[in-house]
Amino acid sequence: MATVLYITAHPLDHQASYSMAVGKQFIESYREANPGDEVVTLDLYNLNIPHIDADVFSGWGKLRSGSSFDQLSDAEKAKVARLNEIVDQYVAADKYVYVSPMWNFSFPPVLKAYIDAICMAGKTFKYTENGPVGLLSDKKAIHIQASGGVYSEGPAAGFESGHSFLKKIMQFHGVTNFEGIFVEGMNAFPDQAQSIKEKALEKAKETAKQF
Numbered sequence: 001m002a003t004v005l006y007i008t009a010h011p012l013d014h015q016a017s018y019s020m021a022v023g024k025q026f027i028e029s030y031r032e033a034n035p036g037d038e039v040v041t042l043d044l045y046n047l048n049i050p051h052i053d054a055d056v057f058s059g060w061g062k063l064r065s066g067s068s069f070d071q072l073s074d075a076e077k078a079k080v081a082r083l084n085e086i087v088d089q090y091v092a093a094d095k096y097v098y099v100s101p102m103w104n105f106s107f108p109p110v111l112k113a114y115i116d117a118i119c120m121a122g123k124t125f126k127y128t129e130n131g132p133v134g135l136l137s138d139k140k141a142i143h144i145q146a147s148g149g150v151y152s153e154g155p156a157a158g159f160e161s162g163h164s165f166l167k168k169i170m171q172f173h174g175v176t177n178f179e180g181i182f183v184e185g186m187n188a189f190p191d192q193a194q195s196i197k198e199k200a201l202e203k204a205k206e207t208a209k210q211f
Contacts, residue, residue, distance in 0.1 A: 001036050001038060006099070009100040009107055010108070026208045031111075049110065054125045058076055088123070090123075091123055091136070101147070102147035103162075113168055115166075118173075139174075139177070141170055
């Protein structure tokens with residue numbers, strides 16, 4: 001049995017969001033094809049994700065210097081412990097499904113906060129004499145991204161920095177089995193919006209069966 005983290009970064013639901021609608025279709029089709037797998041939903045807008053702030057740096061510094069966890073301040077304990085919970089849950093999973101809209105050529109800030117939480121040396125990567133090495137080479141991931149314009153190809157492709165950034169993070173962690181489903185062009189071609197959505201839903205169905 002595999003464990004799948006269904007990670008959504010959108011404040012709206014599937015009825016109002018293209019990315020969430022396609023994500024919902026993907027995970028439903030995945031469940032049908034893999035009834036024995038466990039799917040854990042992480043709604044990042046309703047998740048406690050500590051930012052990497054002064055308390056976190058201070059807590060990590062104390063621990064590296066030999067202090068025990070009990071010697072940390074209450075704020076340091078709470079944030080450091082929560083970050084450990086997040087990354088441990090991530091490492092324990094087998095597959096990752098990311099769902100996000102494109103905002104200002106990237107993704108919502110809650111997803112960046114989550115990425116910061118899971119980029120932890122010794123957990124998702126390690127440092128070596130030859131540079132960092134990813135520790136999650138046995139995992140696989142997919143990113144479902146919606147955008148009003150077309151950014152996966154064509155003249156605007158150079159502006160896209162959401163999926164491309166997530167791809168870099170997956171490579172950093174050793175996850176080479178990474179793909180994307182793009183729901184794009186609904187604002188650029190409003191008369192084709194429904195057709196674009198339907199094609200993406202169909203692709204999600206088919207991709208989920210092989211994921």
